[in-house]
Structures are given as structure tokens and as C-alpha cells.
Amino acid sequence: ELKVEQNPLFLSMQEGKNYTIYCNYSTTSDRLYWYRQDPGKSLESLFVLLSNGAVKQEGRLMASLDTKARLSTLHITAAVHDLSATYFCAVANSGGGADGLTFGKGTHLIIQP
Amino acid sequence: SAVISQKPSRDICQRGTSLTIQCQVDSQVTMMFWYRQQPGQSLTLIATANQGSEATYESGFVIDKFPISRPNLTFSTLTVSNMSPEDSSIYLCSVARVGYEQYFGPGTRLTVT
Numbered sequence: 001e002l003k004v005e006q007n008p009l010f011l012s013m014q015e016g017k018n019y020t021i022y023c024n025y026s027t028t029s030d031r032l033y034w035y036r037q038d039p040g041k042s043l044e045s046l047f048v049l050l051s052n053g054a055v056k057q058e059g060r061l062m063a064s065l066d067t068k069a070r071l072s073t074l075h076i077t078a079a080v081h082d083l084s085a086t087y088f089c090a091v092a093n094s095g096g097g098a099d100g101l102t103f104g105k106g107t108h109l110i111i112q113p
Numbered sequence: 114s115a116v117i118s119q120k121p122s123r124d125i126c127q128r129g130t131s132l133t134i135q136c137q138v139d140s141q142v143t144m145m146f147w148y149r150q151q152p153g154q155s156l157t158l159i160a161t162a163n164q165g166s167e168a169t170y171e172s173g174f175v176i177d178k179f180p181i182s183r184p185n186l187t188f189s190t191l192t193v194s195n196m197s198p199e200d201s202s203i204y205l206c207s208v209a210r211v212g213y214e215q216y217f218g219p220g221t222r223l224t225v226t
Contacts, residue, residue: 031213042205048214103155106155
């Protein structure tokens with residue numbers, strides 16, 4: 001059974017600081033996703049990582065994937081208040097291109113001025 | 114990206130009744146999924162909605178409780194049957210295309226009294 005663990009589950013940080021969210025998963029998968037969820041809203045797709053060593057960046061967010069370690073990171077650079085949200089990582093349940101996802105518990109991120 | 118709509122956006126239902134949630138996508142998609150997000154929790158995959166055949170349910174979810182239809186490549190329904198307060202959740206439709214992106218609908222917020 002695929003299990004996805006995120007840490008930390010809660011993070012309070014100051015604007016301008018850097019921090020990393022970690023996502024570990026238990027079995028081999030060919031796709032890892034990062035989503036953002038604002039309170040009362042649905043999920044916004046941030047990144048899809050498909051191969052070992054993949055790195056993607058968008059603004060102050062950068063995601064990477066190490067399939068050998070079964071680890072993905074979401075790095076936040078010089079955080080700003082607008083990045084406050086809950087961030088989920090999710091892993092595809094099996095190979096084949098389009099499968100349901102198993103989600104981590106989410107990281108509730110608060111960025112204070 | 115994909116434009117996904119869900120109806121209703123929210124509902125309050127009585128114990129023992131059933132509610133059917135609709136999911137409409139603006140263009141044909143390969144796969145459609147249904148997830149549940151209980152209050153303050155992460156997302157859990159309920160089932161994969163297969164076009165023209167029975168849905169594929171995840172462990173812990175059964176067809177009698179969550180019947181699903183997918184009559185074509187742009188539309189699916191999820192019914193929550195014989196509801197109890199434990200069914201109070203947000204139900205989200207998700208779609209996937211070639212290229213591995215998975216997008217989520219706005220969700221249906223269900224409260225069972």
C-alpha cells in the first residue's frame with residue numbers, strides 16, 4: 001500500500017526566510033505532484049515531477065524529485081505572505097499515465113510579515 | 114488546463130437521504146476521479162470513473178454507498194447514498210489528460226444533519 005508522508009505538517013515562518021517541505025513515499029511511482037489549497041478553495045496544481053532528478057521552479061517555489069530516495073522537496077525562497085496556504089504532495093498510485101493519487105496530509109504554511 | 118464545474122457547490126442533507134453530484138469538463142479527458150476531503154483533512158481517492166464501464170473503487174469505498182456513472186468523456190456523477198453525518202465532507206472531481214496533469218474541480222461541500 002502506497003503511503004505518503006509530509007513534514008512538517010504545520011509551519012509558521014517570517015517573510016523573507018527560506019524553508020523546505022519534505023515529502024516521502026513508500027513505493028515506486030512514476031509521478032509526483034504538488035498542489036496548493038487556499039482556505040475554502042479547491043486544489044491548484046503547482047508541479048508535476050516525472051523523473052529522477054527533476055527540478056521545476058515557479059516564482060519563489062522550487063520542487064525536486066529523488067526517486068531513489070523516494071523523496072520530493074518543495075523549497076520556498078524569500079517567502080511572502082501570499083504564499084500562505086496548505087501545500088499537498090501526492091503520488092500516482094501506479095504506472096500507466098493517468099492514475100488516482102495518494103495524498104500526504106498537507107503542510108499548513110503561515111507566513112507572517 | 115481543464116475547466117471543471119461541479120453541481121451543487123454545497124448542500125445540506127438529512128440523514129438517510131441521497132445526493133447526486135455532477136462533474137462537467139469543458140473538453141474530453143482520459144480519466145476522471147472522485148475524491149473526498151473530510152473537514153481539516155487531506156484528500157482520499159474514492160474511485161476512478163470509467164467511461165462505459167463500472168467504476169473502480171478504492172479500499173474502503175463500495176458501489177452501493179457511492180455509485181458512480183460516466184456516460185461520456187466529459188461528464189460524471191457521484192451519488193452519496195443513505196447519508197450519515199460521517200459523510201459530511203468536500204467531494205472533488207478530478208480529471209487527467211495525456212501529459213500527466215491532474216486538475217481538480219471546485220468541490221461540493223456536503224453537510225449531513
